[in-house]
Amino acid sequence: MVRQHVSRTCASRSVAALVMVAASVLSGCTTYTVRPADTASEPVVARTVNQDQNVVTAKMATAREELGQMVALQDRLYRIAAPLLINNADLCRSQARNLLGFTAKNRYSYSGEYVDAATAVLNYGDRLEVASVLAGSGAAKAGLKQGDILLEAGGKPLPTGPNAETQAAAILGPLASNSKTLNLMVERKNTNVPLKLPVTRACAFKIDIGNADTINAYSDGQRVLITRGMVNFAQTDEAIAYVLAKDMAHNILGHAAITRSAYTVGGIIDNLVAIRPDTSLLIGSAGVKPMPQELDGAADRLSLYMVARAGYSTAGARAFWQRLATQYPATVLNGYTANHPGVSYRLSVIDKTVADIRSKQSSNKPLIP
Incomplete structure (x- = not known):
């Protein structure tokens, strides 16, 4: 009975102590070597320890891979966001x-x-x-x-x-x-x-990557989060800049406060910045109400000016947002279009704004919305 108790203790320590260095956990267990009187039980003890070692090693390998991917995505977002944040400080008003x-x-x-x-x-x-x-x-x-x-x-x-x-x-x-x-x-x-x-x-907005494969982006008045799924969908730096600038614009215009969604969206961001978020909280609409098309259009207009001032091209904006709405329509719950359903209105605003920006660029006028 004593020998069995010691073996179980070692196994439980290996599973529970994943926060420690894997090598330390394994060496800690192997110090409790059991030499049973009944040699027939020895393979069972060895097998239990080896299984726990494999669990710890697999967990650590997964954690390393997940962390490496997250850091790489976050670095990419910082690089893309940099000119948007710096070149638009005057447009961010009190949030600069x-x-x-x-x-x-x-x-x-x-x-x-x-x-x-x-x-x-x-x-x-x-x-x-x-x-x-x-x-x-x-x-x-x-x-x-x-x-x-x-x-x-x-x-x-x-x-x-x-x-x-x-x-x-x-x-x-x-x-x-x-x-x-x-x-x-x-x-x-x-x-x-x-x-x-x-x-x-x-602009003093915190930029975060969301660890979920849903195609979405969120802003709560102070932060901007773009999901891993949206990054993979957008693919190019320019398309990612469209998404980041759009949610920065929502923050600048105070839309989270106007729609009374800051608390709900803030909770979603808090969840998604975790390395392993609770994806059950994203079921359905996740409590987010659709953005009124007038507010969405205002954010589209401001965001395109921010994109142009940051040195990105606005030429592909319409095609990107239309592709997103086509592949992930409003019927896809907890997707970007479900939260921003006024697609036709938004596209008309985008067309007009891109034309205005081109006109100002050709005549060397300041890019002020």
Whole structure:
């Protein structure tokens, strides 16, 4: 009985301790070696341990693959969004802020088995590392690089360990708001490197990838989320820019507040940013009411100006939105067209706006909507 109890303990530890490094879990179990008097039972014990080892290894492999894919998609969104955020600061009105132009993470920016996946895939430890640098930002111009380890900001040591990301934001935010430049000390290849970052005026919208294969995008007044499914459908950077700009425009125009959907959409975004969201919450319309066509048309108009000002072409906008509505009509619940059903009205607004933009571009007039 004692031998059986020890074996079960080892098995349960392997399954429950997925948040630990896989090698540590496995070695921890193998220290409880059971040598039963009845040698016939030995293969059973070995088989149980091996099965648990396989479960842990498979879980870790899956976590690494999922995390790698998510980070690659997020990096792509940042790159596409950069000119939309920076070149349209004046259109964002009160939602423009002084930004430093980079994000920083450590292994504790993730949860569960992804803590160890972040170490294995991204080489993250306890210290904050630069995860992305916004193209065209002051951080990019100052030479900040992905992988730089943050040491000090404005002469203040930056935190490490759990909650470091949140604690650092509390230090960096006021520094960016109250000065035109930020003195930053980073470690790069084991050498301390001082940098002077000019702050960047930009639309202060958080851009997120949604971990779902539904074809949709959401905005709650402060954030913009585009699903993995929408990225795969859009395919090109230009088409993704159409989607991002459209939801930025909804935020600028205050449509989440007007339609009283900020709380509902905010909950959807909170769910979809998880690496493994609860997709059952997306059944049906997920509580989202269709956007009135007049509001949608206003967002289409503003978004196309934002796209043009960011250096993207508006020529393919009509074809993209029409293709989306054709392949995923309003009858496809929890799809983009179901939430934005005024397709004919929107296409007419897009046609007129693209013509207006071309006219202003040809006569060198400012692209002001």
